[in-house]
Amino acid sequence: MGKGKEQDTRFARFGVVSFTAVTKVNDFIGYLQEGKLMGTRCKRCGKLFFPPRADCFECLSSDMEWFEVKGRGKLLSFAKLSYAPVGFEKVLPYTLGLLDFGDFKVFGWVSKDIPEEELEVGMEMVPRVVRLEGDRLLYEFVKAS
Numbered sequence: 001m002g003k004g005k006e007q008d009t010r011f012a013r014f015g016v017v018s019f020t021a022v023t024k025v026n027d028f029i030g031y032l033q034e035g036k037l038m039g040t041r042c043k044r045c046g047k048l049f050f051p052p053r054a055d056c057f058e059c060l061s062s063d064m065e066w067f068e069v070k071g072r073g074k075l076l077s078f079a080k081l082s083y084a085p086v087g088f089e090k091v092l093p094y095t096l097g098l099l100d101f102g103d104f105k106v107f108g109w110v111s112k113d114i115p116e117e118e119l120e121v122g123m124e125m126v127p128r129v130v131r132l133e134g135d136r137l138l139y140e141f142v143k144a145s
């Protein structure tokens with residue numbers, strides 16, 4: 001982390017609190033605005049990261065490039081939450097899921113369009129970028145068609 005107080009505020013628009021401290025990967029939000037969900041790939045060792053990281057913890061390289069999270073992931077697990085970070089109280093309850101894409105995993109919200117009884121471990125899902133009120137951006141998982 002550099003010194004100084006420069007903050008790229010684009011991350012403040014993203015709905016997941018844990019992303020807000022990340023400043024080097026702000027292009028993530030720019031891509032979301034284009035409807036793309038992106039992770040980072042280490043150019044030295046090839047490791048894939050989601051959420052995107054600016055530094056590789058495998059080989060310590062900072063030489064990273066973006067890749068788009070595409071295709072289907074398999075639902076590894078999901079959990080219905082009744083508590084939410086500040087700002088999310090209105091959307092309770094919601095379901096969080098973990099999709100396995102093989103080389104990496106993506107954690108995120110499961111679309112409310114999917115009835116809870118239809119969710120099952122192993123089902124194929126795809127991420128979709130959505131806009132929330134207040135011009136906030138988020139991605140959620142929907143059933144692969």
Ligand SMILES: [Zn+2]
Pocket residue numbers: 042043044045046047056057058059060061
């Ligand atoms: Zn690496």
